[in-house]
Amino acid sequence: MELLGNAVLGLGVALSVQNLFYCFLGALLGTIVGVIPGLGVLAAISMLFPLTFSLEPTTALIMLAGIWYGTTYGGSTASILLNLPGTPANAVTCLDGFPMAQQGRGGVALFMTTVASFFGATFGILLLMLFTPVIAEYALRFGSAEYFALMLMGLVAASTISSGSALKALAMVVLGILFGLVGMDTQSATVRFSFGILGLLEGISLIALAMGIFGVAEIIMSVRRVRTADIDPETLKLKAIKPTRDDVRRSWFPMLRGSSIGSFFGTLPGTGPSIAAFLSYAIEKRLSRTPERFGNGAIEGIMGPESANNAADQTAFIPTLSLGVPGSATMALMLGVLMIHGVAPGPNLITSQPELFWGLIMSFWVGNIILLILNIPLIGLWVRMLTIPYHILYPSVLMFICIGAYSSGFSALNIWMVFFFGVLGYLMRLLQFPGAPLLLGFVLGPLMEEHFRRAMVLSRGDFMTFFERPISAVIMALTGLILLWGIWTSERGRRVETETKPADAEEAGGS
């Protein structure tokens, strides 16, 4: 009953004319920032940050939060239509979204990812409303050993997300980890692979890497390949977004699993929507009775990750608001907004500032409904984007990638990095090395190392810490099981393969 009262209180705040306007503005801006490859949410929010000095803290937060979750909604658009992820969290959506678009099902994919996003977000907000204090408490049980075990499980579970050669995929994971090593080591201040460039002390920019490997490489590949996408005009009509009954049937469980995975990772400071999306994809592929459909336009491959990253976006507010601990740089910005206005987030925020807390949470509902209403009519427009000749579309995308990479660190070095990774990505395409495992290695590797090193200091060098702490031990056991299962299924696959040799096993490669 108390919850209902709080919800009403929050709705009252969220539905005031001013807050509604800023919520809409945030959602709209977020969608645009998400659709444009390269422009990241952190850059967008930090550029708008000074504007919030003059706003009420609740209003300011509502707007910035709108940008934050709006980006993830919009981010899948370019992944699906152009094979260019709008944000790193949508990179995995390329794997099956783009093949769907090539099969003329781009409209369906866009519609279904909007549904998945809404589903994931709703799931996340429900958790946020019902269990914030409980979840914050349990998130504290995750120490460095647990994080390391979790990252290891993520890497093991997700290392086979791409189809094609497992050896090549593994090589790419390792390369990604190596790229993640660049910069200053967190425990000893040793500088690694910076080649005397000061800008590399903080490592390689995630945006530059993702945009180079996925975006620029895709653009180079398109040279001399196509003039405009040969799409059937029928697929541009609004009715072409209607999913088949089979699509809907296949989507339920991936959305549920994706939302749970996303909600879990969202609450853990330091992880986030990218990792959640990767893992959701890996799990869907493993659970599927027909894993060979993945990479060729399997709808499960977009529904899981897109609900996961949106759920993670929402639950990321749990540690931020209830512990006063930001899970990511973007969340740190949101905390900054509160502090500028003299509000200290922490365990008492919910009771000391109920209007702010519940107003913000109810604005998430409002914002997600706005996004749903905003995104479905836009699908027609986005799909039409494909009719723009590539010689006009791609140079503009390239420009946005450069702007985005620059603004992610305010440094021209990032643009050189985009160039470097673009060339690397192109070579990888030519040699059929998949990009997704590289991105995964890059995201997880440094986190794994950081937590491993810290766990080692905290256990005074005892490796058993990973097996003695109960949560860590359970995760380690699960990791072992996943590994065994992987070996078993690939052995079984090989036996089947020798019996009925498929002609084009390598053909399934690509991104």
Next chain:
Amino acid sequence: MKTLLTAAAIALGLASPMLAEDYPSGPVTIVVPYSPSGNTDVLARHLAPYLEAKWGQSVVIDNRPGGGSMVGTAIVSQAAPDGLTLLATTSAYVTAPAIQKDLPFDPRADLIPITNVGHVSYILVTGENGPDTLADFIESSKAEPKFAATAGLGTTTHFAIEQFIADSGADVDVVHFKGGGPAVVSILSGETDIYGSSVSSAGENLKSGKVKALAVLGNERIEVLPDVPSTKELGFDGLEIKQWVGMFAPKGTDPAIIDKINADVNEALANPEFIATVTPLDWTLDNTSPVEFAQQVDVELTKWADLAVKQGIGQ
């Protein structure tokens, strides 16, 4: 030809030094070597309108993050010494040189300290199950070694803890986290036992008792926590450690211009409206002369370099 003309223009520009009375003759850029919305950025952005009003010129904040603030600092060290490009940076200016050996500038020679804008005091905190006093903490660490969290290697929070360890003889191992947030989490979860935190970073957790303040690092108590003793009261003299933000100009800038900027910034710092805006953000505003600030920078550079050698940091 074009190059020649440009060269001539630059030479002429150098030949006629700018007069302090005319300062500033154009828009002033304040380089902040951190991302927008960080503490330093916010302080600079709040300060800029006061300087604009005083100078009648626009004051632009230029964020040049990277290399733990060293990228932006290096840029200003190479800027034209006309007072139109300034640096607003933190005490990373004095701590980073202690662990980064090959910086592209000399912190003593290439930049001129103008004024210390303000500082944030640090408090030593422990978790809710931790000891109640600093003396108890030191005592219990000798029975069972403790862990200290930092917001990153080479940050002021790191040097503060190292200085505390060196001065108190407590048996503490240092664990580095990425930023103040994760460090506070590790205190909350009991993974680590002590952390040198700013008041706002400990935030509500302090009020609710999930985090306990053991001492204020410094010579005096602070207003917001009147019951927490200072480290000097507890018998530690050398623990006056603060995170500060100061302004610098490239070497070769006319001392008269430095004095003028110093006076104008200090005037803004005394403005009650400005004080009211930034006090909730933990800032205590200072009023230093260029000479005082230069001495402070010099003393701290030596202090941290010595400490890094003594404690074996970044070796």
